[in-house]
Amino acid sequence: MDWIRPCAYDDAQKAAFHHTARKRLKALAEAMGWDTESYDLRSNRAGIAVSGEITLHHETVYIQVSQSACGPGCGILIRTCRGRRDNTGGPNHFAPLALLNDIPMLAARVRAVARL
Numbered sequence: 001m002d003w004i005r006p007c008a009y010d011d012a013q014k015a016a017f018h019h020t021a022r023k024r025l026k027a028l029a030e031a032m033g034w035d036t037e038s039y040d041l042r043s044n045r046a047g048i049a050v051s052g053e054i055t056l057h058h059e060t061v062y063i064q065v066s067q068s069a070c071g072p073g074c075g076i077l078i079r080t081c082r083g084r085r086d087n088t089g090g091p092n093h094f095a096p097l098a099l100l101n102d103i104p105m106l107a108a109r110v111r112a113v114a115r116l
Contacts, residue, residue: 003097
């Protein structure tokens, strides 16, 4: 997956971005050892001019993938939370989109942020 290729105004790229990110976040949940009942996996395609976001929301942390205006180095947001209804959570921690290609490294980053 070319995580850097813009999704804006490219419906095929946006569809591939969302499909692949959902698969990688599901793999992340498995790597974290989370039961499917302990998290939500959702996708918001948003408008034509943006990538939208794909969110893996666990009871203690959520991970959100998008093509950030800050660049591909900030495309993964990792934030602690208090349950799946908490959408504000703790401080922002960012990781590069490239970590979606290395699930064990992404899992280690999530564990470090969430102190799991």
